[in-house]
Structure formats: C-alpha cells, structure tokens
Amino acid sequence: xxxxxxxxxxxxxxxxxxxxxxxxxxxxxxxxxxxxxxxxxxxxxxxxxxxxxxxxxxxxxxxxxxxxxxxxxxxxxxxxxxxxxxxxxxxxxxxxxxxxxxxxxxxxxxxxxxxxxxxxxxxxxxxxxxxxxxxxxxxxxxxxxxxxxxxxxxxxxxxxxxxxxxxxxxxxxxxxxxxxxxxxxxxxxxxxxxxxxxxxxxxxxxxxxxxxxxxxxxxxxxxxxxxxxxxxxxxxxxxxxxxxxxxxxxxxxxxxxxxxxxxxxxxxxxxxxxxxxxxxxxxxxxxxxxxxxxxxxxxxxxxxxxxxxxxxxxxxxxxxxxxxxxxxxxxxxxxxxxxxxxxxxxx
Amino acid sequence: xxxxxxxxxxxxxxxxxxxxxxxxxxxxxxxxxxxxxxxxxxxxxxxxxxxxxxxxxxxxxxxxxxxxxxxxxxxxxxxxxxxxxxxxxxxxxxxxxxxxxxxxxxxxxxxxxxxxxxxxxxxxxxxxxxxxxxxxxxxxxxxxxxxxxxxxxxxxxxxxxxxxxxxxxxxxxxxxxxxxxxxxxxxxxxxxxxxxxxxxxxxxxxxxxxxxxxxxxxxxxxxxxxxxxxxxxxxxxxxxxxxxxxxxxxxxxxxxxxxxxxxxxxxxxxxxxxxxxxxxxxxxxxxxxxxxxxxxxxxxxxxxxxxxxxxxxxxxxxxxxxxxxxxxxxxxxxxxxxxxxxxxxxx
DNA sequence: TTGAAAGCGGTACCAG
DNA sequence: CTGGTACCGCTTTCAA
Numbered sequence: 001x002x003x004x005x006x007x008x009x010x011x012x013x014x015x016x017x018x019x020x021x022x023x024x025x026x027x028x029x030x031x032x033x034x035x036x037x038x039x040x041x042x043x044x045x046x047x048x049x050x051x052x053x054x055x056x057x058x059x060x061x062x063x064x065x066x067x068x069x070x071x072x073x074x075x076x077x078x079x080x081x082x083x084x085x086x087x088x089x090x091x092x093x094x095x096x097x098x099x100x101x102x103x104x105x106x107x108x109x110x111x112x113x114x115x116x117x118x119x120x121x122x123x124x125x126x127x128x129x130x131x132x133x134x135x136x137x138x139x140x141x142x143x144x145x146x147x148x149x150x151x152x153x154x155x156x157x158x159x160x161x162x163x164x165x166x167x168x169x170x171x172x173x174x175x176x177x178x179x180x181x182x183x184x185x186x187x188x189x190x191x192x193x194x195x196x197x198x199x200x201x202x203x204x205x206x207x208x209x210x211x212x213x214x215x216x217x218x219x220x221x222x223x224x225x226x227x228x229x230x231x232x233x234x235x236x237x238x239x240x241x242x243x244x245x246x247x248x249x250x251x252x253x254x255x256x257x258x259x260x261x262x263x264x265x266x267x268x269x270x271x272x273x274x275x276x277x278x279x280x281x282x283x284x285x286x287x288x289x290x291x292x293x294x295x296x297x298x299x300x301x302x303x304x305x306x307x308x309x310x311x312x313x314x315x316x317x318x319x320x321x322x323x324x325x326x327x328x329x330x331x332x333x334x335x336x337x338x339x340x341x342x343x344x345x346x347x
Numbered sequence: 348x349x350x351x352x353x354x355x356x357x358x359x360x361x362x363x364x365x366x367x368x369x370x371x372x373x374x375x376x377x378x379x380x381x382x383x384x385x386x387x388x389x390x391x392x393x394x395x396x397x398x399x400x401x402x403x404x405x406x407x408x409x410x411x412x413x414x415x416x417x418x419x420x421x422x423x424x425x426x427x428x429x430x431x432x433x434x435x436x437x438x439x440x441x442x443x444x445x446x447x448x449x450x451x452x453x454x455x456x457x458x459x460x461x462x463x464x465x466x467x468x469x470x471x472x473x474x475x476x477x478x479x480x481x482x483x484x485x486x487x488x489x490x491x492x493x494x495x496x497x498x499x500x501x502x503x504x505x506x507x508x509x510x511x512x513x514x515x516x517x518x519x520x521x522x523x524x525x526x527x528x529x530x531x532x533x534x535x536x537x538x539x540x541x542x543x544x545x546x547x548x549x550x551x552x553x554x555x556x557x558x559x560x561x562x563x564x565x566x567x568x569x570x571x572x573x574x575x576x577x578x579x580x581x582x583x584x585x586x587x588x589x590x591x592x593x594x595x596x597x598x599x600x601x602x603x604x605x606x607x608x609x610x611x612x613x614x615x616x617x618x619x620x621x622x623x624x625x626x627x628x629x630x631x632x633x634x635x636x637x638x639x640x641x642x643x644x645x646x647x648x649x650x651x652x653x654x655x656x657x658x659x660x661x662x663x664x665x666x667x668x669x670x671x672x673x674x675x676x677x678x679x680x681x682x683x684x685x686x687x688x689x690x691x692x693x694x
Numbered sequence: 695t696t697g698a699a700a701g702c703g704g705t706a707c708c709a710g
Numbered sequence: 711c712t713g714g715t716a717c718c719g720c721t722t723t724c725a726a
Contacts, residue, residue: 002499004703015713020705027706030711045495050467051407052703054398055718061464070427070448076418083417083450087457098464100447101417103430110434117408117445120397148392152349237639266643273646292584296613297643299620351719362697367721377695399719402702697726702719709714 078312085316131206180213191345240267255346300341425659432663472666478553527560538692587614602693
C-alpha cells in the first residue's frame with residue numbers, strides 16, 4: 001500500500017534508523033549511504049509520515065497563526081510576514097516547516113478551539129495576531145490555555161495584541177492608545193471640536209485602547225466627550241457605512257469622523273459621499289492601520305500606519321527562536337501618523 | 348509529564364479503549380461510563396495527542412487550503428468560506444476539524460512543498476484556490492502530486508482553478524475567459540477602440556484566460572489587437588500603478604484600460620489620477636473580481652463580480668463530502684458584470 | 695458494553 | 711558510521 005520508511009530501508013539495504021538519519025539530516029551519515037537512501041526515496045516516491053514522526057519525536061513542524069479575519073488584509077499582511085520567517089530549512093524531516101493560518105472570525109470560542117487543536121498537533125509555535133476579547137471568562141481561559149502551551153514547549157507570540165502576563169507568551173503589542181490619541185489630536189489641531197468616533201466591536205482590546213487614546217486627546221484639549229458622538233461597530237466596511245448614518249443622525253453638526261480602522265473609515269467615506277457630503281470639505285475622516293488600498297479609496301484619509309509587515313516578521317523570528325524576545329517578553333510597536341489631506345478644518 | 352489517554356483511563360477506572368471510544372463518540376458507551384470518562388478528561392485537562400491519533404487512525408482532521416496571496420482579499424474571502432463549511436462536528440476525536448491555510452505566494456515550488464507537507468500530515472482534504480502556473484514541468488509535477496493525494500484518500504478540490512484531468516480532483520472553475528470577454532465588450536460597446544490591457548503575471552491560467560477573453564472581444568468587433576496595448580503585471584496594486592505608466596507612454600491615445608483584476612485596476616486608477624487624468628472622463632477603467640473595497644477606491648470601476656464566497660463554500664462542502672461533486676467532477680462558475688459609471692465613451 | 699493487545703510508522707538511545 | 715530495538719500515544723479488531 002503506502003510506502004513506509006522500512007520499505008525505503010529495505011531497498012537501500014540499510015536499517016530504518018539510517019534512513020531516518022538521512023531524512024532528518026541531523027546526524028553523520030556516509031555520503032555513499034546517503035546517496036543510496038535518497039535514490040531509494042526517490043524511486044519509491046516516499047513521503048514521510050508526519051503523524052508518526054511527530055509522535056515519535058514528540059514535536060511537530062507546525063506553526064499556527066491565529067487571525068481574527070482572514071479576509072482582512074491587516075491580518076493577511078501580518079500572516080504573510082510571519083510565514084516568510086517560518087519557512088526555509090532548519091525544521092525536522094525534509095526541511096520545511098508548515099505555517100498554518102487559522103481564522104477565528106473574531107470568535108473567542110473558535111480561538112480556544114484552534115489553540116486546543118494546535119496543542120493537539122503539538123505545534124512548534126503559535127502566533128496570535130490582532131486584538132483580543134476582553135470577556136473576563138474568556139480571558140481567564142486563554143491565560144490557562146496559553147500557559148499550558150508554553151509549558152508544553154510551544155513558543156507563543158502575541159503580535160498586535162497586549163501582553164498576557166504569567167503565561168510565558170512573548171508580546172509585540174501595538175501602541176493603539178498612542179495612535180488613537182495622535183489621530184484625534186491631529187483633528188483637534190485642525191480646529192475640529194465635534195468629532196464622531198466609530199469604535200470597534202465591544203470587549204476588544206484594540207477597541208478599548210484606541211478609544212482611550214481618542215478620549216485622552218479630547219480631555220487634553222478640554223473638549224467635551226459627548227456620548228452621542230461615539231458608536232460601536234464591527235471592523236468591516238458595511239458596519240462602518242451603517243454606523244456613520246447613525247452618527248450623522250445623532251449629531252448632524254459633527255465636522256470630523258475618526259474610525260477605529262481603515263476598513264471602517266472606508267465605509268464611513270462611502271456613507272458620507274452617498275449623503276452628498278464632501279471629504280474633507282464637509283467632514284474630515286481619519287482611520288487606522290493604513291492598509292494598502294485605503295489611499296486609493298479615500299485619498300484624503302488621515303490614518304496611523306502600523307508596521308504590520310515588520311511586526312509580523314519579528315514575531316515569526318521570535319517564534320522560530322531566530323531572534324531573542326524583547327526584555328521582559330514585551331515590546332511595544334508604534335505607528336506613524338499619515339496626514340493626507342484632512343487638512344481642512346471644520347466647515 | 349503530559350497526561351495521556353492511559354492516565355484518563357486509570358482515573359476513570361476504565362480501559363484506554365473505552366476512553367478512546369468516548370472521545371470519538373462513534374461507538375456505543377454506557378452513559379454512566381461516559382460521564383466518568385468525561386469528568387476524568389476534565390479533571391486532568393487532557394488533550395488528545397493529534398499525531399498519535401492520526402497515526403493510529405491513518406487519517407487526520409486537517410484540511411489544507413492553498414492560496415496564492417494571503418494578503419489579497421480575493422483569497423481571504425474564498426478561504427473563509429471554505430473554512431466555515433469545514434468546521435462543525437463530524438470530525439474525529441473531539442469534534443472540530445482544522446482548516447489550515449497555506450500561503451504559496453504564487454510560487455509553484457511552494458505550492459508543491461505545501462502539498463507534500465499536507466500529504467505528510469495525511470490531510471483529509473485539500474482545496475487549491477486561484478490561478479495555476481502553466482509551466483509545463485510544474486504542471487506535470489502537480490498532476491502527479493494531485494493524483495497521489497487522491498489515491499491516498501485525500502479529497503482534492505480546485506476552486507477558481509481549471510480542471511486537472513485524470514487526477515481525481517474536483518474542479519470549480521471560474522469563467523475567466525467569458526468574464527474577460529464581456530468586460531472588453533462593454534468598453535467596446537461604449538465606443539472605445541484603443542484599450543490598454545494590463546494582463547496578470549505570465550504563465551498563469553487566469554492571466555491567459557482573461558487575456559483570451561479580451562482578445563476574443565476585440566476580434567469579434569474587428570478591432571486591431573495592438574501588442575503595444577498589452578502589458579503584463581503581477582496581481583498587486585504597485586505593479587498596476589507602474590505598468591499603467593508604461594502603457595500611457597506606449598500609447599498616449601488610449602481611452603480605456605482593462606486590468607486583470609481589481610487590485611491592479613486600483614493601481615491603474617491611482618496612476619491615472621497622479622498624471623492628472625480623470626476617470627472615466629479621460630480614461631475608462633475596468634477591473635475584475637469586484638473586491639469589497641474596490642467600489643470605494645474607484646466608484647467608476649466596471650468589473651466582473653465572481654461569487655467568491657459561494658464558490659468557496661461549495662468547495663468546502665465538496666471537500667467534506669457534504670455535497671456531491673458536479674457531474675464529471677467539473678463545474679464552471681460564472682461572474683456577473685458590474686457596470687458602474689464607466690459609462691463615458693472615448694474622449 | 696467493555697477489556698486486552700496488536701499494531702500504526704518513525705525516532706533515538708545503546709551497542710558495535 | 712550503522713544496526714537493533716524499545717518505545718511514542720492512540721485506534722481497533724477480537725473476545726469476553
């Protein structure tokens with residue numbers, strides 16, 4: 001049926017142990033013997049049995065990457081950067097490591113499920129990307145799960161997510177609070193005082209932090225934080241569109257809108273256009289993340305550029321043990337304010 | 348150290364076999380016994396050993412999804428649809444199946460590597476998405492690899508990719524030729540005669556098919572196919588931007604540009620704007636795929652909407668054996684022409 | 695309905 | 711440098 005390592009050994013006239021050594025390449029084997037084995041492998045079209053290998057070695061070459069929304073380039077960029085660092089030689093058996101990206105869809109349960117699945121697969125490392133749920137129960141379950149993973153020898157890296165103390169997980173956190181603050185400060189600096197804010201989904205770290213930054217900016221400028229000016233919305237275009245309508249209904253006098261990310265900001269822009277408002281002449285708009293297409297979609301969009309690729313790559317290297325974790329296991333990654341034509345003040 | 352099924356058995360005072368049966372749920376077990384086992388599992392925080400399980404059962408719960416570019420929503424949308432069909436109960440041991448998306452970056456070698464890795468993991472199914480390389484050597488290697496996979500019992504589904512005859516792979520192909528043709532016909536119908544065409548990367552099925560459609564439309568209307576009007580470009584915004592410059596240099600008299608996909612079209616729009624040209628007043632632009640944000644980026648963009656989500660979901664169901672493959676193992680999925688303001692004729 | 699035991703296909707330690 | 715050989719942890723007949 002399926003050809004096994006023993007078959008290869010037989011054909012190459014060596015012991016299974018030797019074949020294993022050749023395949024793993026981490027043990028001295030005579031060149032001639034290696035040749036013979038490799039030829040046998042080729043002749044038989046042999047493919048190593050991953051599960052058997054992982055079972056015996058008590059570790060696998062899988063690296064999990066958890067993302068909240070695989071259709072969102074924010075995560076795609078990070079995942080692709082992580083993955084490019086994962087690849088290459090150095091893995092066991094046959095070389096390549098396998099980066100697998102798991103789409104949680106933002107669901108805490110799925111997140112835990114995937115972690116269990118990865119734990120089950122004895123993953124070599126796990127990278128969790130993007131904001132985390134702040135539900136108390138879930139947070140506690142996550143802490144336990146992450147601790148178990150690190151205790152079992154799985155390297156855990158949080159990328160764009162706040163630290164998870166006492167779990168052994170390394171964190172590359174994004175400075176969402178600072179970014180949010182600078183974004184709103186920019187708008188305030190232009191003279192805006194009635195600023196609508198489209199926050200992300202409730203109970204998410206990114207949502208809270210960016211909102212806190214926004215409020216800190218308002219407070220610092222002595223501007224009232226009118227509750228009517230803040231609405232919550234999932235991180236997608238459609239929701240951004242819808243909530244913008246709500247915002248305009250509540251506060252027709254607003255002169256600027258800050259959105260929790262670029263995708264939402266795009267929806268906001270679309271809604272404004274559909275209502276006949278001009279950007280930034282009538283309403284200035286600010287986003288977050290600076291995804292590649294946002295400049296096309298909204299040339300006047302001011303936003304915060306997070307170094308997604310760099311952060312992902314670093315997370316990947318740390319997950320692979322190619323780079324030392326930051327001191328204390330925690331580093332903060334800052335974004336750059338991209339000012340682009342929201343230069344208009346309030347109308 | 349790590350708790351095993353035997354530990355659970357001991358604690359529950361049953362045999363390992365019984366624990367296994369409870370966990371897999373596909374065998375009659377007395378309710379009381381089940382209870383006891385489940386409690387033990389919980390007490391011990393037991394997590395099934397995936398590799399061991401896969402080894403013994405000679406199959407795993409992994410489902411691979413191969414994508415050319417994980418940062419491109421085109422693939423993200425398909426992947427997320429596939430994955431939502433994969434999930435849910437029905438899998439072995441513990442329920443959930445694990446969908447893993449593998450980013451080939453469009454590289455044929457990586458594609459083969461990932462397939463080998465999935466083969467190694469004894470994946471339950473594999474879904475390959477998007478255009479394929481047309482390099483003869485690679486195509487042959489792929490055929491062999493796919494055949495091996497299906498022979499080993501792995502279900503293989505091609506989604507948005509042409510059929511691979513005699514491999515046992517099911518194909519849901521996109522009608523790229525027809526879409527490309529209708530797009531160009533639309534521009535011709537508006538009176539355009541000098542139409543620049545930004546084709547995709549060379550040696551890709553999508554590139555060739557869409558280009559063939561474009562040429563078929565030109566031929567049908569008796570319009571000369573000037574080679575200077577066609578340039579090749581990778582499927583990304585930057586390349587679309589750059590090649591548009593090249594196109595305008597070569598043919599300053601063009602009145603419309605058809606791009607191989609929306610991302611490229613976005614780059615084209617940006618380039619046109621930067622050169623002071625208006626869309627569609629000066630130059631009409633057409634794209635392909637109709638990604639969610641493209642309407643924001645270029646409200647005047649005419650494009651072809653492929654049912655990415657539906658196709659992905661169907662591919663997922665077929666991969667899971669939840670839906671019958673189409674007759675002959677091949678189905679063609681058609682796109683819908685989205686006409687949006689490229690209504691201007693040539694200037 | 696439950697238990698006993700024979701593998702599944704490699705790995706790595708121990709000899710030689 | 712190479713071979714022999716206990717496991718790795720679970721699944722699955724076969725009996726009871």
